[in-house]
Amino acid sequence: MIPLSNFLVLSALLFAIGFYGVLARRSAILILISVELMLAAVAINFIAFATYRDPKAFTGLVFALFVITVAAAEVGLALGIVLRLFRERRSANVDEASSLKW
Amino acid sequence: MDQAWILPAIPAAIFIVVALIGRYLPRQGDFLVILGGLTLVAIVFSMFPGFQAAFHEGHFAPGTTNVYSFDWVNIGQGFFIIPFSTYVDGITMVMLPVVTIVALMVMIYSVSYMHGEPRYFWYYAVLSLFVAAMLTLVIAGNLIQLYLAWEGVGLASFLLIGFYWERQSAAEAAKKAFITTRIGDVGLLIGIIMLWRSTGSFDIQTIIAAAKAGAFDHTYLTVAMIFLFCGAIGKSAQFPLHVWLPDAMEGPTPVSALIHAATMVVAGVYLVARFSPVYAEVLIARDVILYIGLITAVMAASMGLVASDIKRVLAYSTVSQLGFMFVALGTGAVTAAMFHLLTHAFFKALLFLGSGSVIHATHQQEVEHLGGLRKKMPWTTATFVIGSPALAGVPIFAGFWSKDEILAATLEDAPIWAYVMLAGTAILTAIYSTRVVLLTFFGEPKDHHAYDHAHESPWLILGPLVLLATLATVAGFLALDQVGQSLGFVGGIGQIVFLEHAHEFTHPEWLLASIATLGALAGIGTGIAFWHGDARRAVAAREWAPDLHALLVNRYYMDKLYQGIIDRVILGFAGVVAWFDKRIVNETGVDGGAQTIGYLGYRLKFLQTGRIPNYALGMAVGLVAIIVIAFGSQG
Numbered sequence: 055m056i057p058l059s060n061f062l063v064l065s066a067l068l069f070a071i072g073f074y075g076v077l078a079r080r081s082a083i084l085i086l087i088s089v090e091l092m093l094a095a096v097a098i099n100f101i102a103f104a105t106y107r108d109p110k111a112f113t114g115l116v117f118a119l120f121v122i123t124v125a126a127a128e129v130g131l132a133l134g135i136v137l138r139l140f141r142e143r144r145s146a147n148v149d150e151a152s153s154l155k156w
Numbered sequence: 157m158d159q160a161w162i163l164p165a166i167p168a169a170i171f172i173v174v175a176l177i178g179r180y181l182p183r184q185g186d187f188l189v190i191l192g193g194l195t196l197v198a199i200v201f202s203m204f205p206g207f208q209a210a211f212h213e214g215h216f217a218p219g220t221t222n223v224y225s226f227d228w229v230n231i232g233q234g235f236f237i238i239p240f241s242t243y244v245d246g247i248t249m250v251m252l253p254v255v256t257i258v259a260l261m262v263m264i265y266s267v268s269y270m271h272g273e274p275r276y277f278w279y280y281a282v283l284s285l286f287v288a289a290m291l292t293l294v295i296a297g298n299l300i301q302l303y304l305a306w307e308g309v310g311l312a313s314f315l316l317i318g319f320y321w322e323r324q325s326a327a328e329a330a331k332k333a334f335i336t337t338r339i340g341d342v343g344l345l346i347g348i349i350m351l352w353r354s355t356g357s358f359d360i361q362t363i364i365a366a367a368k369a370g371a372f373d374h375t376y377l378t379v380a381m382i383f384l385f386c387g388a389i390g391k392s393a394q395f396p397l398h399v400w401l402p403d404a405m406e407g408p409t410p411v412s413a414l415i416h417a418a419t420m421v422v423a424g425v426y427l428v429a430r431f432s433p434v435y436a437e438v439l440i441a442r443d444v445i446l447y448i449g450l451i452t453a454v455m456a457a458s459m460g461l462v463a464s465d466i467k468r469v470l471a472y473s474t475v476s477q478l479g480f481m482f483v484a485l486g487t488g489a490v491t492a493a494m495f496h497l498l499t500h501a502f503f504k505a506l507l508f509l510g511s512g513s514v515i516h517a518t519h520q521q522e523v524e525h526l527g528g529l530r531k532k533m534p535w536t537t538a539t540f541v542i543g544s545p546a547l548a549g550v551p552i553f554a555g556f557w558s559k560d561e562i563l564a565a566t567l568e569d570a571p572i573w574a575y576v577m578l579a580g581t582a583i584l585t586a587i588y589s590t591r592v593v594l595l596t597f598f599g600e601p602k603d604h605h606a607y608d609h610a611h612e613s614p615w616l617i618l619g620p621l622v623l624l625a626t627l628a629t630v631a632g633f634l635a636l637d638q639v640g641q642s643l644g645f646v647g648g649i650g651q652i653v654f655l656e657h658a659h660e661f662t663h664p665e666w667l668l669a670s671i672a673t674l675g676a677l678a679g680i681g682t683g684i685a686f687w688h689g690d691a692r693r694a695v696a697a698r699e700w701a702p703d704l705h706a707l708l709v710n711r712y713y714m715d716k717l718y719q720g721i722i723d724r725v726i727l728g729f730a731g732v733v734a735w736f737d738k739r740i741v742n743e744t745g746v747d748g749g750a751q752t753i754g755y756l757g758y759r760l761k762f763l764q765t766g767r768i769p770n771y772a773l774g775m776a777v778g779l780v781a782i783i784v785i786a787f788g789s790q791g
Contacts, residue, residue: 077772085768148768155766 061102068095082136082146086129093125160242160295163199163252164305167192168288171281178277186267189280193260196287200252207249208644241297243360246653247429250494251294251422254501257627258418259287261620262410265509268616269410269516279319279408286312290419294426298358299348302427306344306391309420310337316415317407329403336400340390347383350376360430367434374438381434381441385448388424392478395452399715401475402459405467409512412467417474417508418501425481425497429653432490446486450574453479455712457584461591462698462708465521466511469592473547474504476581480562483578489565494653496562499554499631503546506624510540513613513621514596518606523595525603532610537597539621544593546628548586549676551669557632560664560672567668579675586679587686591694594687 068091075088097118104114140146170192178185263283270279289308296302311334318330352358354376355366367377388394393401404416415421428435428445435442453476460472477500484493513536514529515521530537546553549560559582566575601607612618633639634649686693698705710716 073776077769077776151768152766154764156761156764 058102058106061098065095065099065102068092068098080147080149082139082148085148086132086136089132090125090129093121097121160244161240163196163295164288164291166195166288167284167291171284171288174277174284175281178281181277184277184280186263186276186280189284190260190263190267192284193256193263193287196256196291197253197260200256203244203249203252205644207244238300238358239298240301241359242295243297244295247426247490247494248294250498250649250653251426252291254422254498255287255290255294255419258414258501258505258624259283261505261509261624262414265413265512265617265620266408266410268614269512270408273408275319279316282312282315282319283411283414286316286415286420290423293423296360298360299351299363300358302360303341303344303348306341306387306423309415309423310334310341310391313337313404313415313420316411317404319407319411323406325403326406329400329406333400333404336397337390340387340397343383343386343390344388347380347385347387350380350383354380364431364433367437370437372437377434378438378441381431381438382444384431385424385428385441385445388427388482389448390424392421392424392482393452393475394424394448394479394482395455396714398452398456398475399711399718402463402468402471402711405465405471409467409508409515412471413505413508413512416471417504421474421478422481422497422501425478425485425493428482428485429490429494432485432488435485436488442486442488444486445482446570446574449479449482449484449486450577451479452476453483453581454577454584457581457588459708459711460588461584462705464523466514466523466526466592466596467508467521469523469588470504470507470511473507473585473588474500476585477504477547480559480578480581483570483574484562484565487565487569489562489569491650491653492558492561492565495635495649496558498634498649499546499558499628502624502631503543503553503555503628506539506543506621506628507547509617509621509624510536510543511596513617514610516613516617517610519609520603520606523592525606526596526601527599527603528597528601528607529610530597532607533597533612535612535618536621539618539625540597541593542625543628544589545676545680547589548679549582549672550586550680551673552629552632554628554630554632556669556672556676557635557664560669561635563672564665564668579671582672583675583679583682586676587683590680590683591687594683595691599687599689599691 072088072091072093072095075091076085079085079088100114100117100121102114104111104117136146139151143150167189170188174181174185174188178188181188263280266279266283270276273279286309289305289312293302293305293309296305314330314334317333318327320326321330348358351363354372355363357363366372372380390397401416401421405412407416435445456472456474456476456479460469460476463469463472477496481493481496481500484490484496511521513533514526517533517536518526518529520526542553546555549556563575563578563582566578637650640649686697707713
C-alpha cells in the first residue's frame with residue numbers, strides 16, 4: 055500500500071498552494087479557485103484517513119461529500135457577489151475594492 | 157400616658173394636610189391648625205389627673221420607667237436597635253403645657269398678625285410641623301428619636317425664620333441659624349454615639365441607670381456628656397454658638413415668640429435636665445455647663461442693653477435667661493431650671509407677642525421710631541408692663557419666684573463670685589427691660605408718622621396677650637406647696653420635678669428674696685433714671701464710653717470673627733477641594749480618559765484598510781497564533 059504520509063503531504067501541499075493563492079491573488083475569481091483548492095485538499099485528507107483506518111467504512115467519503123456540497127453552495131454565493139462587483143466597477147480586482155476603510 | 161404618642165401625631169397629620177391642600181381650603185387651613193392646638197391643650201390637661209394619681213402612688217420618682225415602645229430598626233439581632241419609645245415624667249409634664257399653651261396662643265395670634273401675608277397656609281403648616289417635632293422631642297424615650305425631633309425643630313425654625321425669603325437678610329439668617337445649630341448637633345451626635353457604644357442602647361433611662369451604677373469609665377462619660385451639651389449650646393444659643401438667635405428675629409414675630417423664646421431654644425435645657433442624674437456623676441461636665449451659662453447670661457444681658465430693635469433686645473434677653481437656666485442645671489438644681497423654663501416661656505412669649513402688637517400697629521421695630529405708645533395702645537402697654545417686671549424678677553410676678561430659686565441654688569452650690577455675677581446680671585435684666593418699656597411706651601413719640609398710624613390691636617392679638625399676662629402673674633405661685641396641693645398635686649413644683657429629693661417649699665427664703673427684690677427694684681430705678689423722658693443720662697453714658705458702646709452694639713465682634721473664619725478657613729478649604737475636583741478629577745481623569753482613548757483610536761484606525769487581502773492575512777495570522785498557542789501549550 056502507498057503509505058498514508060504520501061496522501062497527507064499531497065493534501066498539505068495542495069492546501070498551502072491554495073492558501074497562498076487566497077492571500078496573493080488580485081482577481082476575485084482566482085481567489086475563489088484557490089479556496090476550492092483548499093477545500094479539495096481537506097477532502098483528500100479526510101478520505102485518506104478514513105481509508106487507512108478502516109477500508110470498509112466510508113465515513114471519510116461521506117465527509118468528502120459534505121465538503122463538496124458546502125463548496126458548491128459557498129461558491130454560488132461568492133460568485134453572485136463577484137458578479138455584482140464586476141457590474142459596478144468593470145473589474146474584479148480585489149485591491150481596488152477598498153472603499154470600506156478608515 | 158401610654159398613648160402619649162398621639163400628642164405629636166395630631167399636629168404631624170395636620171401638617172401634611174395643610175401643606176398639601178391648605179392652599180385650597182377655606183381660610184387656607186388656619187382653623188385646622190388651631191383646632192389641632194386646642195385638641196392638644198385639651199389632651200395635655202386631661203393627662204393631669206392621671207399624672208397626679210400616679211404621683212400619689214409614687215410612680216414618678218426618677219428612674220422609674222413609663223415607656224411605650226416598639227422597635228423601628230433592628231439590625232444584627234439586637235446589636236443595633238432604634239426603638240420608638242415615649243417617656244413621660246415630671247419634666248415632661250412641665251414641658252407639655254408650656255409647648256401646647258404657647259403654641260395655641262401663637263396660632264390664635266397669627267390669624268390677625270399674619271393676615272394677608274403670602275404663603276399663609278404654609279406658615280400654619282410649618283407651625284404645625286414644629287409643634288409635632290417639639291412634642292416628639294419632649295416625650296422621646298430614646299436618643300435617636302430625640303435627635304430626629306431635634307433636627308425636626310431645627311428644620312421648622314429654618315423654614316419659619318426664612319419665611320420672608322424674598323428678603324436677603326431673612327434667607328441669610330435662616331441659613332445662619334441652621335448651620336450654627338448644626339455645628340452643635342455634631343457634638344450631640346458624637347455624644348449619643350459614645351453613650352451607645354458603652355451601653356449598646358439608645359434608651360435614655362437605660363443609660364441613666366447604667367451611669368448611676370457606675371458602668372462607664374469616668375473620663376469617657378465626662379467627655380460624652382460634654383458633647384451632649386454641645387448640642388444644647390447650639391440649640392439653646394449659648395456662648396459661643398449664640399450668634400444665630402438675634403438674627404433669627406427676621407422671622408415673623410409669633411415665630412420668635414414660639415420657637416425662639418418658649419420652646420425650641422429650651423430643648424437644650426430639657427436635654428440636660430433629662431440627663432441630670434448622669435451629669436450628677438460627672439461634675440466636671442456640670443461645671444462646664446455652669447460657666448458657659450454664666451458667661452452667656454452676662455454677655456447677652458450686656459448686649460441687650462444697647463440694642464435698638466425691640467425684638468433684638470428680647471432675643472438677647474432670651475439668650476441671657478437661657479444662661480440662667482443652664483447655671484441652675486450646672487449646680488444640679490433641676491427644679492429651679494425647669495421652673496424658670498416654665499415662667500420664662502410665659503412672660504417671654506408675652507413680651508414677644510406684645511412687641512408684635514406694637515410692630516403690627518406702627519410697622520416699626522426700631523426703638524428710635526417709637527415712644528409714647530401707652531396712650532394709643534393701652535392694652536398692649538398694660539400686658540407688656542406686666543411681662544417686663546416678670547422678666548426683671550419683681551415679686552408676685554412669675555419671674556421672681558423662678559429666678560430666686562436659681563439664685564438660691566447658685567449661692568449654695570457655686571462659687572460666691574458666680575452668685576455675684578448672676579445677681580448682677582439680674583440687675584442688668586431689670587435695667588434693659590425697663591429701658592425697652594420706657595423707650596417704647598412712655599416719653600414722647602419720636603417718629604410722628606409711626607405714632608399717628610398706631611392703633612390698638614384687634615382682640616385676636618390682645619386675647620393671647622391677656623392670657624399670657626395672667627399666666628405670667630400667677631404661674632410663679634406654682635412653687636408653693638399650698639398652691640400645688642390645692643390643685644391636686646402632691647405639692648408645688650419642687651415635688652414634681654426633682655433630681656434626688658423632692659423639695660418642700662412653703663415660703664421663699666426671706667433674706668435672699670429681699671436681696672433679689674432690692675436688686676430688681678434698683679435695676680428698674682436705674683432704668684427709669686437713665687431713659688426717662690429724653691434719656692439724657694443714657695445719651696451721656698453712651699458718649700462717655702463710646703468704645704464700650706461699640707463693642708456691645710457689634711456683639712463683641714463675634715459675628716465678624718465667625719465670618720472671618722468662614723471666609724478664610726472654610727472657603728479656603730473649599731477652594732482647594734474645588735481645584736482638586738476641577739484639575740485632577742475632571743481634567744485628568746474624565747477628560748484625559750476620553751482623550752487617551754480618542755488618541756488610540758486615531759492611531760489604530762489605519763488597520764482598517766478595506767483591502768480584502770489584508771483581512772485575509774489577518775485571519776491567517778490569527779489562525780496560526782491559535783494553533784501555536786493551543787498545541788504549543790499541550791506540548
